[in-house]
Amino acid sequence: MxxxxxxxxxxxxxxxxxxxxxxxxxxxxxxxxxxxxxxxxxxxxxxxxxxxxxxxxxxxxxxxxxxxxxxxxxxxxxxxxxxxxxxxxxxxxxxxxxxxxxxxxxxxxxxxxxxxxxxxxxxxxxxxxxxxxxxxxxxxxxxxxxxxxxxxxxxxxxxxxxxxxxxxxxxxxxxxxxxxxxxxxxxxxxxxxxxGGTDTDGDGVYDKEDECPETPGLKEFNGCPDSDGDGIPDKEDECPNTPGLPEFNGCPDTDGDGIPDPQDECPEVAGTKAMNGCPDADGDGVADHNDDCPNEKGPKENNGCPWPDTDGDGVLDKDDMCPDVAGTKANNGCPEVSDEVQKELNDYAKTINFATGKTTITKDSEEALDAIIAILDEYPNAKFTVEGHTDSVGSAKNNMELSDARALSVKNFLVENGVDEFRLSSKGYGETKPIKSNNTRSGRAANRRVEINLAK
The missing domain is CATH 2.40.160.20 (Porin)
Known part of the structure; x- marks a missing residue:
């Protein structure tokens, strides 16, 4: 026992x-x-x-x-x-x-x-x-x-x-x-x-030592595969099917610009990090493949091309309200109405005639009106006021109404012949703004007039 x-x-x-x-x-x-x-x-x-x-x-x-x-x-x-x-x-x-x-x-x-x-x-x-x-x-x-x-x-x-x-x-x-x-x-x-050791994937590395026990691999990588043969096991390789470099976690840098291909928008052309691996030949901050003018600096807003100045007045077309007509910066690229032009407008405007006591423009005034339209077209962003004036004959009320109607009649003629309506306004002043004495025939004739003045 x-x-x-x-x-x-x-x-x-x-x-x-x-x-x-x-x-x-x-x-x-x-x-x-x-x-x-x-x-x-x-x-x-x-x-x-x-x-x-x-x-x-x-x-x-x-x-x-x-x-x-x-x-x-x-x-x-x-x-x-x-x-x-x-x-x-x-x-x-x-x-x-x-x-x-x-x-x-x-x-x-x-x-x-x-x-x-x-x-x-x-x-x-x-x-x-x-x-x-x-x-x-x-x-x-x-x-x-x-x-x-x-x-x-x-x-x-x-x-x-x-x-x-x-x-x-x-x-x-x-x-x-x-x-x-x-x-x-x-x-x-x-x-x-x-x-008795288990080798699930049959790669010769036992499971207890195999870091990738269900995927056949290599002993030097503790049983993990290296599909692209670049010396970096797939589990650590960000590009496991393409041979790459250790410094890029197994990804290639085809163009050698220091930016791995997966992050490089231009993997076959050397570029800069700032451009995500693409070149910028003119250094304007627009990558060449997006730059319509790759060898000439220009802003992103214009696809890498410099803004044009068609009329050469120093105001870029994007800021120029009159891109085809030379003007001044102070007037947004449009020409300014000078005193000489203003005088010329009114010289023509004084020759506009109306039927007696009416607002109808006489036929002989059309030549003067055409000249006025030509001048207005040279200043496409300028605004003008059509002003009507009378002499002192008759009642002040009737004179005011008549001057206002005649100014409107001239404005309508100009609009009907191509001048933008938003550029024109009209107003009658009756007998309130004489330029000569109403005591003489010549003075009253001078006071019966139409003026076209630049709106200030």
């Missing part, structure tokens, strides 16, 4: 260390090899449980005199990776004992089962081949039908020839729980085969 309790303890320990590591990405390892049992360095060969320092270092590797070697495959170990350099190990071995220290015995049968936690220094040393380790655990052995549980401590090394195959060497000391047990060393050499 006491053996059953010890075996139960060992099985619980095995379950604990293996169940802890059950994840799909943790690889398994199986090793198969031969083992040697040595009782000599532990004492006098009868299991007293004391270690003789005199003999441990002198006789530990005296295989010829003290080791019990089973040359065939006599030890099997199954392991699972726990993470952070730790592995769980469970194994069993058989042997035939002919020497217990210096005492020869008659082929005693030896069996053992062991469970251990193993710490590998491979990750710590950042090596892929040499894999030294330490181990600690428990076990149970049977020797000629009698057995006992043991505390086990050991060390060893794996030499990984490939990612999956290693030559493994280990040595462990097994100290019996009970004084009646036999302390001993067990040495082993074998071949270890690693398996």
């Amino acid at each position: 006491k053996h059953l309790g010890k075996l139960t303890f060992i099985m619980m320990f095995v379950f604990a260390i293996t169940a802890y590591a059950q994840t799909k990405d943790n690889p398994w390892a199986v090793s198969v090899g031969t083992n040697a049992i040595d009782f000599y360095p532990t004492g006098n060969g009868v299991g007293e449980g004391t270690i003789s320092s005199e003999h441990i270092f002198d006789e530990l590797f005296n295989a010829a005199d003290h080791w019990n070697i089973m040359p065939s495959f006599s030890k099997v170990t199954v392991g699972r990776y726990l993470g952070e350099g730790f592995n769980a190990q469970f194994g069993g071995s058989v042997n035939k004992i002919t020497d217990m220290g210096d005492i020869a015995v008659d082929d005693l049968a030896y069996y053992s089962v062991d469970a251990a936690v193993q710490y590998s220094f491979m990750e710590l040393f950042n090596t892929k081949v040499v894999d030294p380790f330490l181990s600690a655990g428990v076990g149970y052995y049977w020797l000629d039908g009698n057995g006992d549980a043991t505390f086990n401590g050991g060390a060893g090394i794996n030499f990984w020839m490939t990612d999956n195959i290693a030559l493994t060497l280990d040595s462990s000391y097994k100290a019996a729980f009970e004084d009646s047990g036999v302390n001993h060393f067990q040495h082993a050499v074998g071949v270890k085969l690693g398996f």
Whole structure:
């Protein structure tokens, strides 16, 4: 019954260390090899449980005199990776004992089962081949039908020839729980085969190390692809299907202007950052492909072309109310009505005649009116007032009404013959603004007049 309790303890320990590591990405390892049992360095060969320092270092590797070697495959170990350099190990071995220290015995049968936690220094040393380790655990052995549980401590090394195959060497000391047990060393050499790692995308990089586990990739990029072969993995490449440069996160700069193609509005022509990669030959702030005058500076509002000044008066057409007629800046590009012109208008206006006592313009006045229209056309943005005047003959009321009607009649004639109505107004002054004395015939004739004056 006491053996059953010890075996139960060992099985619980095995379950604990293996169940802890059950994840799909943790690889398994199986090793198969031969083992040697040595009782000599532990004492006098009868299991007293004391270690003789005199003999441990002198006789530990005296295989010829003290080791019990089973040359065939006599030890099997199954392991699972726990993470952070730790592995769980469970194994069993058989042997035939002919020497217990210096005492020869008659082929005693030896069996053992062991469970251990193993710490590998491979990750710590950042090596892929040499894999030294330490181990600690428990076990149970049977020797000629009698057995006992043991505390086990050991060390060893794996030499990984490939990612999956290693030559493994280990040595462990097994100290019996009970004084009646036999302390001993067990040495082993074998071949270890690693398996069980998941490689979903089949690119040769296990999922636990694969940064792109569902997309086939390259080992140098931790399992991620580089579709365009520019040395930048797709997950970091903003242009994964076009070879590019690291400084542009994998995007090309075809024209070499320092602006990557996706941000370059003119990717095949060198330009400036201010123009989003497009050139601006004349430096007017309008990119050449949008500039109607790429070699001549001009504002954006005119598509990169300078504003014209058709009449050459120094007022640009966009600001010139008379773009085809030279004028002055003060008059928005239109010519100004001079005193001479004003006098000329009124010289013609004085010759306009009406039927006696009526507002009807006589036929002989048309020549003067045509001359007036020609002058008004030269000043297209100027506004004028048509003024009617009478002499003092008759009532002031009638004279006012008559002058107002005659001024309106002249205005209507001018409008009907092409002068814009908004430029003209009319007003009658009757006898209130004489220019001569109404006491003489010539004076009254001068006072009966029409004037066309610039509206101030």
